[in-house]
Amino acid sequence: MKINRNFDNLVPNYLFADVARKTAEYAAANPDKKIIRLGIGDVTLPLAPVVVEAMKQGAEELAHKETFKGYPEYEGYDFLREAISGYYKSFGVSVSPDEIFVSDGAKSDCGNIGDIFSQDNTVLVTDPVYPVYVDSNIMAGRKIIYTACNEQNGFSAMPDESVKADIIFLCSPNNPTGAAFTFGQLKAWVDYANKNDAVILYDAAYEAFITEDLPRSIYAIEGARTCAIELCSLSKTAGFTGTRCGYTVIPKELERDGHNLYATWYRRQATKFNGVSYPVQCAAAAVFSEEGQRQIRENIAYYQENARIIASALDELGIYYTGGKNSPYIWLKCPNGMGSWEFFDLLLKEANVVGTPGEGFGENGAGYFRLTSFGDRESTVEAVERIKKLLS
Ligand code: MLT
Numbered sequence: 001m002k003i004n005r006n007f008d009n010l011v012p013n014y015l016f017a018d019v020a021r022k023t024a025e026y027a028a029a030n031p032d033k034k035i036i037r038l039g040i041g042d043v044t045l046p047l048a049p050v051v052v053e054a055m056k057q058g059a060e061e062l063a064h065k066e067t068f069k070g071y072p073e074y075e076g077y078d079f080l081r082e083a084i085s086g087y088y089k090s091f092g093v094s095v096s097p098d099e100i101f102v103s104d105g106a107k108s109d110c111g112n113i114g115d116i117f118s119q120d121n122t123v124l125v126t127d128p129v130y131p132v133y134v135d136s137n138i139m140a141g142r143k144i145i146y147t148a149c150n151e152q153n154g155f156s157a158m159p160d161e162s163v164k165a166d167i168i169f170l171c172s173p174n175n176p177t178g179a180a181f182t183f184g185q186l187k188a189w190v191d192y193a194n195k196n197d198a199v200i201l202y203d204a205a206y207e208a209f210i211t212e213d214l215p216r217s218i219y220a221i222e223g224a225r226t227c228a229i230e231l232c233s234l235s236k237t238a239g240f241t242g243t244r245c246g247y248t249v250i251p252k253e254l255e256r257d258g259h260n261l262y263a264t265w266y267r268r269q270a271t272k273f274n275g276v277s278y279p280v281q282c283a284a285a286a287v288f289s290e291e292g293q294r295q296i297r298e299n300i301a302y303y304q305e306n307a308r309i310i311a312s313a314l315d316e317l318g319i320y321y322t323g324g325k326n327s328p329y330i331w332l333k334c335p336n337g338m339g340s341w342e343f344f345d346l347l348l349k350e351a352n353v354v355g356t357p358g359e360g361f362g363e364n365g366a367g368y369f370r371l372t373s374f375g376d377r378e379s380t381v382e383a384v385e386r387i388k389k390l391l392s
Helices: 005-009 015-029 049-062 078-090 106-116 131-139 183-196 261-272 278-287 290-317 340-351 377-391
Strands: 100-103 122-127 143-148 167-171 199-203 228-233 246-249 321-323 329-333 368-372
Touching: 005 131, 015 340, 049 278, 049 290, 078 100, 078 278, 100 106, 100 261, 106 131, 106 199, 106 228, 106 246, 106 261, 122 131, 131 143, 167 183, 183 199, 278 290, 290 321, 290 329, 290 377, 340 368, 340 377
Parallel strands: 122 143, 122 167, 167 199, 199 228
Antiparallel strands: 100 246, 228 246, 321 329, 329 368
8 A cells, every 4th residue: 555645745744733842841851930922822821611502502402302313414404504604793794504514613614625626727826825735735736836935025925927827725814924914915816816727715804803994804805716725714713722613614606527515515515524523503603692702892892902012022122023013923023133943942042922923834934933922911921021031
């Protein structure tokens, strides 16, 4: 037998696994040090009370014959898809419940959606990039082209008519840079995709962090329904990193190569996925209730204040950064021309603070570094004090 040799083309470790390993090694060698982790974007606040209550009620229903549920529908329960559709409506975007697929998170869908596209498509990603888009397409053996995001373009790359791409991954607000597309910028991508018969895979996992007048969904852009699939997640919006629930939208009119993409994805999901558990779907629906929105907004505001605390320390230190305003991530330039891993080591050893080296997100991340605002307040304040002491 032979294994999938495309795996030989991957970098040896998944970025966050590498960061975790290095941190664990340092912690084991220095058990007396209090390490503050602002690396992986994992939330620290508990689930909102209304969400927990709904999850408990869902579990209770499973305990009784009359209300017990077996396999869920492949695309998710109606009540959740209706709640998600209502959420889109709340910011002026029309997405019908029967265009929504409930999943166990955007990471899985970003990695799996490639199943419906031929291997010989060319994939375009912006660089720096969330590693899942790259690694999953390397595993599938697709050609990947990179478009640079840098200080010159404000970390928001624009389409280039001379470049031919079939599948385009966009993430806005962006992981890792925190940059968010304007309506005009996103319209340029939509026009490019429609003109070039391409499909945009739009990762909107951080839309709830937008504070300015920017698109919360690609479907806020005219023409997106004929070229875009949107992937979203409750991980960062409602603290579901461990609970696992997300959703993917495929407009019914989206067709390529004589195939309807909604129907193709439905076929794939029905074969490989048995859905999200009932209590979790109940919990997810509660996120979109009026009280759910009020409670999760409090948590988001808490993380936004953390971002402000980190950003103001960088302002004091005179360090260049983006993000923080419409995103939970702060993307900073390593001081004194340091490399990303060099700065990672310095912060870990001298301040016992963990971040994510920008280089791990691609070539254009070299010399940059990502901090997350998902820590708890006390640790974030302490991390910032340590960083200020080290760098001032
Ligand atoms: C990150 O830190 O970039 C995210 O937590 C990764 C993810 O959502 O999978």
